[in-house]
Amino acid sequence: MPAAVTRRPTAAAHLDRALGAPLDERLAGSFRASVDADRQERFPHELCQEALDWGMAEHLIPQEQGGSLRSLEECFALSRTLSRRDLTATVALGANLLAGLPVWLAGTAEQKDTLAGLLRGGRFLSFALSEEEHGSDVLETGVTARRTASGWRVDGTKWSINNAGHASGATVTARTGDGVRGLTLFLLTRDRAGAGQWAPLPKLRTHGLRGSAFGGIAFSELEARDADVVGRPGQGLEILLHTLQVTRVLVASFALGALDTCLAAAGSFARSRRLYDAPIAELEPVARRLSDAYAELQVGEALAQAACRVAQVRPEQLPLMSACVKYLVPRLANDSIESLSVVLGARSYLAGGLWHGIVEKMRRDCAVTALFDGSAPVNLGVIADHLPALAHARACDEVDDLPAAVFAASADDLPWLDDDDLELVTASDAVHPGLAATREALRRDGHPVAHRGELLDLVVWCEAETARVDDEVRRSAGSAAWRRGGAAYDLAARYSHLHAAAACASRWLARREESTDPFVTSGAWLVLCLRRLVGRLRPGPAPVDDVDRAALARLGETPGPEQWSDHDALREDGGRGT
Numbered sequence: 194m195p196a197a198v199t200r201r202p203t204a205a206a207h208l209d210r211a212l213g214a215p216l217d218e219r220l221a222g223s224f225r226a227s228v229d230a231d232r233q234e235r236f237p238h239e240l241c242q243e244a245l246d247w248g249m250a251e252h253l254i255p256q257e258q259g260g261s262l263r264s265l266e267e268c269f270a271l272s273r274t275l276s277r278r279d280l281t282a283t284v285a286l287g288a289n290l291l292a293g294l295p296v297w298l299a300g301t302a303e304q305k306d307t308l309a310g311l312l313r314g315g316r317f318l319s320f321a322l323s324e325e326e327h328g329s330d331v332l333e334t335g336v337t338a339r340r341t342a343s344g345w346r347v348d349g350t351k352w353s354i355n356n357a358g359h360a361s362g363a364t365v366t367a368r369t370g371d372g373v374r375g376l377t378l379f380l381l382t383r384d385r386a387g388a389g390q391w392a393p394l395p396k397l398r399t400h401g402l403r404g405s406a407f408g409g410i411a412f413s414e415l416e417a418r419d420a421d422v423v424g425r426p427g428q429g430l431e432i433l434l435h436t437l438q439v440t441r442v443l444v445a446s447f448a449l450g451a452l453d454t455c456l457a458a459a460g461s462f463a464r465s466r467r468l469y470d471a472p473i474a475e476l477e478p479v480a481r482r483l484s485d486a487y488a489e490l491q492v493g494e495a496l497a498q499a500a501c502r503v504a505q506v507r508p509e510q511l512p513l514m515s516a517c518v519k520y521l522v523p524r525l526a527n528d529s530i531e532s533l534s535v536v537l538g539a540r541s542y543l544a545g546g547l548w549h550g551i552v553e554k555m556r557r558d559c560a561v562t563a564l565f566d567g568s569a570p571v572n573l574g575v576i577a578d579h580l581p582a583l584a585h586a587r588a589c590d591e592v593d594d595l596p597a598a599v600f601a602a603s604a605d606d607l608p609w610l611d612d613d614d615l616e617l618v619t620a621s622d623a624v625h626p627g628l629a630a631t632r633e634a635l636r637r638d639g640h641p642v643a644h645r646g647e648l649l650d651l652v653v654w655c656e657a658e659t660a661r662v663d664d665e666v667r668r669s670a671g672s673a674a675w676r677r678g679g680a681a682y683d684l685a686a687r688y689s690h691l692h693a694a695a696a697c698a699s700r701w702l703a704r705r706e707e708s709t710d711p712f713v714t715s716g717a718w719l720v721l722c723l724r725r726l727v728g729r730l731r732p733g734p735a736p737v738d739d740v741d742r743a744a745l746a747r748l749g750e751t752p753g754p755e756q757w758s759d760h761d762a763l764r765e766d767g768g769r770g771t
Contacts, residue, residue: 203267203270204252204261204267204270204271205267205270205271205273205274207247208244208247208249208271208274208275209274209757209758210758211243211247212240212243212244212247212275212278212758213758214754214755214757214758215277215278215548215754215757216548216754216755218549221237221239221240221242221243222240222243222278222279223278224278224454224548224549224551224754225549226239226240226279227240227278227279227281227282227551227554228549228550228551228554230279230281230404231281231403231404231554232403232544233404234398234403234404235404236281236285236359236404236405236406237279237281237282237285237404240278240279240282241282241285241286242315244275244282244286245286245315248261249271249286250289250312250313250315251313252267252268252271253268253286253289253290253293253312254293254308254309254312254313255297255609256609257609258297258305258306258309259309260309263609264501264505264607264609265439265442265443265501265502265504265505265610266498266501266502266604268290268443268501269442269443269445269446269497269498269501270446272287272443272446272447272450273446273447273449273450273453274450275450276446276447276449276450276451276453277450277451277453277454277754277757278454280401280402280447280450280451280555280558280559280561280562281402281403281404281405281558283446283447283450284355284402284405284447284561284565285317285355285356285405285406287443287447288317288318288319288320288354288355288356289312289317289318289356290440290443291320291436291440291566292318292319292320292362292363292364293308293312293318293364294436294439294440295364295378295380295423295424295432295433295436296308296364296380296423297610298432298435298436298610298612298615299378299423299424299428299432299435299612300380300423300424301420303420304380304420304421304423307362307380307382308362308380311361311362311382314361316360316361316362317356317359317360317361317406318356318360318361318362318363318364319351319354319355319356319357319360319362319363319364319410320354320355320363320364321336321351321354321363321364321365321366321410322351322354322366322433323351323352323353323354324336324349324350324351324352325350325352325353325409329567329568329571331366331376331430331433332372332373332376332430334366334367334368334376335349335350335368336348336349336350336351336365336366336367336368336412337349337367337368337369338367338368338369338377338379338417339369340369341416343416343418344416344417344418344419344421345367345369345379345416345417345418345419345421345422346414346415346416346417347365347367347379347381347412347414347415347416347417348412348413348414348415349367349411349412350394350409350410350411350412351363351365351409351410351412352394352408352409353397353407353408353409354407354408354409354410355405355406355407356406357393357394357396357406357407357408357409357410358393358396358406358408359393359406360383360393360410361382361383361384362380362381362382362383363380363381363383363410364378364379364380364381364423365378365379365380365381365412366378366429366433367379367429369426369427369429370426370427373430374427374428374430375427376427376429376430376433377422377423377424377426377427377428377429378422378423378424378428378429378432378433379417379421379422379423380421380423381415381417381421385416386415387415387416389413390412390413390414390415390416391410391411391412391415392410392411392412392413393408393409393410394408394409394410394411395408396408397409399561400557400560401557401558401559401560401561402557402558402561403557431617432612434617435612435615435617437515437566437567438504438511438512438515438615439504439511439515439610440566441515441516441518441519441566441567441572442497442500442501442504442511442514442515442518442519444519444523444562444565444566445493445496445497445500445518445519445522445523445562446497447523447559447562447565448493448522448523448525448526448527448559448562449490449493449494449497449522449526451526451530451555451558451559451562452486452489452490452493452525452526452529452530452559453490454551454552454555454754455486455529455530455533455534455552455555455556456483456486456487456490456529456533456748457751457753457754458533458537458547458548458551458552459482459483459486459533459536459537459552460474460483460748460749460751461547461753462536462537462540462547463479463483463536464749473536474745477736477737479536480737480741480742480745481735481737481741482532482533482535482536483533483536483745483748484721484737484741484744484745485529485532485725486529486530486532486533487721487744487745487747487748488721488722488724488725488744489525489526489528489529489725490525490526490529491697491718491721491722492525492693492697492722492725492726493521493522493525493526495693495696495697495700495722496517496518496521496522496692496693496696496697497518497522498700499514499595499599499600499624499696499699499700500514500515500517500518502598502599502604502607503595503599504610505607505608505609505610506595506596506598506599506604506607506608507595507596507599507623508610508611508614508615508616509614509615509616509619509620510595510619510622510623510624511615511616511619512575512579512616512617512618512619513575513576513579513583513619513622513692514619514624514692516567516572516573516575516576516579516689517572517576517688517689517692517693519566519567519572520569520572520573520576520685520686520689521689521690521693523559523562523563523569524563524569526559526562527559527560527562527563530552530555530556530559531556533552534552534556537552541553541556548754570682573682573685573686573689574676574682574685576685576686576688576689577676577681577682577684577685578618578676579618579619579622580662580663580666580670580681580684580685580688581666581667581670582618582619582620582621583619583621583622583625583663583688584662584663584666584667586620586621586622587621587622587625587659587663588663591620591621592621592622592623592625592626593621593623594623594626594630595623595624595699597703599699600627600696600699600700600702600703600704601703601704602703602704602707622692622695624692624695624696624699625659625691625692625695626695627695627696627698627699627702628652628655628656628659628694628695628698629656630698630699630702631648631652631698631699631701631702631719632649632652632653632656634702635648635649635652636649640705640706640714641714641715642714642715642716643715643716643717644715644716644717644719644720644740645716647716647720648716648719648720648723651694651720651723651724651727652694652698652723654727654731655691655694655695655698655723655726655727658687658691658730659688659691662684662687662688662691665680665684666684669681687730690726690729690730691726691730693726694722694723694726694727697719697722697723697726698719698723701713701716701718701719712743712744712747717739717740717743717744720740721740721741721744724740
């Protein structure tokens, strides 16, 4: 949260400029084009091609492979930027990264060259994991790969996978044996398949992302080589779990991009629409919805950016953090978009309404983000599995702090992802100490913090609530039925909010000294974020006050779609907030 807009344009800023102003109806990156393609259930070829012509493929290829992908944070910013215009296009191109990550993490040099060639050729890929009969239960995978004299023979059907109809390659999960060591990943290409061995199934019609190419692929006696195995035979589940930790964080970029657009639309409408001789933005119920949505955007950005960096500097924290990001950020975004639709009223439903009806499309599209890379129950289950160990680590004071780079205003030259460094579980929550550090700083340092008293109350409440969650976990987790009961999931949901509160506190603490922005130095930014998170856990009256009015003023100053193609209007990290 720097004091002023950073003027150095980055890849996300260059992409925005290349795509042009989204209110210019002539452009492939316009809201008009996005909505029209959606209504016709047509794949957004033009926008995808614009992004590829700009150089998006190079940003899906790591630098060590000769590409431009140097950090998850930059990838996140690019995805968020494109998502503001059309989630359908972003999700299609995002599937290329999802399919490629297992190869970048664990593939051979030959596989990486093959993958880079496909991407540079403008081809699309599928991540062929899910199946109609088994859903997210990966251990029940029905697609098989059986040994032959020359390699493997793949049979079975993958379903509800993106880019299925036009995929030139796919990362395929297949069963090669029994149990958790019986799953293997293959990188398969369509051009090597014989007649009838690779058959795309009809496109699935969807409520959101209507133009997407979700469908299935039926494999019939498809010949695969040993050289097509990603990693080792039987290592598939481990590579998948590592991959999903990363992609769960990146899915949050879809949700934040959609919220960016909906908040810009609702804010613009509220400032221009007049009732009772004043803009409706001055009505307290409207102001409350706008301020809350802005706060949730800030929380989501703070948590997701920290997770992007954690993946590269403290990857053992990623199993917990990615699940918190994936559960909470789409939830915050979807709740905010629903609330902003109330501000727009009937105009949120008009097909030719504000900005060509983009809010209604974003509303449907963003809802799907809660399902990608593990639904909310899946991610709450991951968090619940961690809770006993996290409570024990805090009780024994066995929690390490995170490096300063995780929350600093900028972090350059972070090491790239290494599959050997990724873990399957997190032993302690290294984000949580940010609450205690913030409490001590507020009590002891001499910085002028106008909101010191309220900040202390909010931070202390979050710490006390964490202790209550820990106590409940210690009382209940010993029961065999606890993990399958609703209480475990409720505690996991609460913990995700507290984890986000610690991330926000750490971000503010790390950045306030270098800032000259009163919204930051006064503590107002952190008050805004913590109030919102605490309010979700402890609902109560929330009258609009000076903190909310300051947030609304910042929202009014945030560059709208008219300026999205202007370098000087863009934040370095792709964000739109503080």
